[in-house]
Structures are given as structure tokens and as C-alpha cells.
Amino acid sequence: MIDLLYFAWVRERIGLDGETLPCPAGVATVADLLDWLSDRSPAHTAALADRSAIRVAVDQVFAGPGTPVTAGCEVAIFPPVTGG
Amino acid sequence: MIVTRVQAASFDAAAEITVLTAGRSNIGAVVSFTGLVRGDDALVSLTLEHYPAMTERALSAIAAEAEARWPLMGGIVIHRVGRLLPGDPIVLVAVASAHRAAAFAATEFLMDWLKTKAPFWKAEAREGGTTWVAARDSDEAAAARWRAAD
Numbered sequence: 001m002i003d004l005l006y007f008a009w010v011r012e013r014i015g016l017d018g019e020t021l022p023c024p025a026g027v028a029t030v031a032d033l034l035d036w037l038s039d040r041s042p043a044h045t046a047a048l049a050d051r052s053a054i055r056v057a058v059d060q061v062f063a064g065p066g067t068p069v070t071a072g073c074e075v076a077i078f079p080p081v082t083g084g
Numbered sequence: 085m086i087v088t089r090v091q092a093a094s095f096d097a098a099a100e101i102t103v104l105t106a107g108r109s110n111i112g113a114v115v116s117f118t119g120l121v122r123g124d125d126a127l128v129s130l131t132l133e134h135y136p137a138m139t140e141r142a143l144s145a146i147a148a149e150a151e152a153r154w155p156l157m158g159g160i161v162i163h164r165v166g167r168l169l170p171g172d173p174i175v176l177v178a179v180a181s182a183h184r185a186a187a188f189a190a191t192e193f194l195m196d197w198l199k200t201k202a203p204f205w206k207a208e209a210r211e212g213g214t215t216w217v218a219a220r221d222s223d224e225a226a227a228a229r230w231r232a233a234d
Binding site: 007009 | 132134137163174175195198199200202203205206207216217
């Protein structure tokens, strides 16, 4: 399983603050996961359409497109941060 | 060490600085920065969302980086979350050192990295509705300056 967490407008556009899904076959990296997630629903497609506005953390650390995604990890998907 | 806190409650910057320097006679400089909610364009409120499991790790990592780069003698980083009103304090960074140069630089560094490497998001509420604040290229550029100095 993979624990997905969504924040800010990614959460609003998908309509969920997170979901736990079986680790999909053929998904090895963050980029693979985003491609696969985009096809889950029209809301997912809309939320993830502009990849330049999407940031990802794997197990609470900022990740890149090539970061490995494995069963049991926590993947958070969100817009660029705006704190401070 | 630099203490980091995330909280909904407000903070008293002067009281935090008093704690930082209490009982110490080797500190020569304390620099602090307080960020406030600006009531631009009829802002009604600002809500800060964060990713709690990551925020703590990110703030600790940012604090550790500042301590590795400058000879600091303590510090405090407080970031508020939840709904804030114009004029409310959002963030406090205060750093103590023997001399001012390290304290100024570390304070600016901590703010630049907080803005770009800690998982907080601001939503602005106005009469017409709520919008998420977009990240600014100028904040990325400010954070990148510190990489160039490596």
C-alpha cells in the first residue's frame, strides 16, 4: 500500500485530504506515480495537470521525479510552499 | 541550539528574545525578524495549512543548516498555523551570536529557507472568496543565493 496525502489546492481539486491505495504495478518512481494517479478520476487529472506547479515529498522529504516510490511509503503531493 | 515550534497561538517576540539571552553574558548580538499578516487589498483573513509530519523535520533540518554555517549561540523559530487576521504575527526568527554579522546572515538565511523549504501554504480570504497564495520566483531566488555561497 501507499499512503497518499494532499495539501492546499491539490487537496481541494482532488476533493480528498488523502487516500491509501495498493502499490500500483509498473510504478517505481514519483513520475510514474503522478502519471498513474492522473488517470484515476477527472478530479485527479485536473489537479495534477500542470506538473510544474506540483511538488512531492516521499516519507516527509522533498522528492524529485526520479525518487523511488515503494510499498509502505508516504507520498505527499502539494503546490509550491508559501510559508514564512 | 535553535528551537523550532509550530503553533496556532500567537507569540511574544520580546519574551522569546528574553528567554534566548537569559543568564548569558557571552552573546553579543541578537537579530530577530517578525513576519506579520499584511492587510493588502481588503484581506479578511489568512489561513496557514501545513504538513505536520514533515514540518517538524523540515524546520529541524533548516535550523541545523544555519547552525552548521554560522557560529550561533542559540535561536528560536516559531511558525504559526491556522486562521490569522491582518496585523497578526505569523513567523518569528531570532538568532543569537557573539557578533552581528553571523546573527544577521543566519536570520536572513532562516527566513529564505523557511519560505521555500518548509511545507506551509497560505490561503487568503477576501469578500469574493478564498485563493491560495502563489509561490514567488523572488523567494526562490533569495533562497538560491545561499546555495551559490557554498
